[in-house]
Amino acid sequence: MSSGQDFDPASMPRTDPSRWRLRSGEEGGRHVWVYLKTEEEAARWPQSVEDRYWMGLSTDAPELPKATSPLQAARNGWSFYKMLQSSDGHWAGEYGGPMFLLPGLIIAMYVTKTPIPDEWRIEILRYLANRANKQDGGWGIHIEGVSTVFGTALNYVVCRILGMDPEHPVAAKARACLHKLGGATGIPSWGKTWLALLNCYDWEGLNPVPPELW
Known part of the structure; x- marks a missing residue:
């Protein structure tokens, strides 16, 4: 086993990121990450752009034209941001700062x-x-x-x-x-x-x- 000095956290076991789904709006505002363990479950509940974004996967979002003005840049941002909207209308956000x-x-x-x-x-x-x-x-x-x-x-x-x-x-x-x-x-x-x-x-x-x- 590697020593603490040269240990690479990337070598830690991990789950399949394509199997995670974010459920929100169904339990009084709670965010619940659900892990689908079978191919059948995954096929019945495809990953959304929101899921893929938070899992660090490619969102497969369409390529937007390069902005030539501040207004177009803002519109491009909005075009992408609205794809991250949760099904109940809010935008989810990570709360991973505190370590306690x-x-x-x-x-x-x-x-x-x-x-x-x-x-x-x-x-x-x-x-x-x-x-x-x-x-x-x-x-x-x-x-x-x-x-x-x-x-x-x-x-x-x-x-x-x-x-x-x-x-x-x-x-x-x-x-x-x-x-x-x-x-x-x-x-x-x-x-x-x-x-x-x-x-x-x-x-x-x-x-x-x-x-x-x-």
């Missing part, structure tokens, strides 16, 4: 024994491998942030819950980063709460938070 939201979801699913789909597991591990800071292997509070105890401890836990071997280059490098930062005992209140739910941190160690601050 995903751990809450996965830890909550784990402690409530809610099954985590295999396709989620594959893509979450691939996402975290690509979002780890190149220098030290940790994670910050957001995707552009320096590594912190908060981001590194929680996302390391996610990797382990989802089955990553402790000696996998991503896990080993993240763990070394966490030790260098002083270990998980220095994690802020939200992190202490999630770790306590896993029985990895004593409830007596949590900082009391006045309810009015929430």
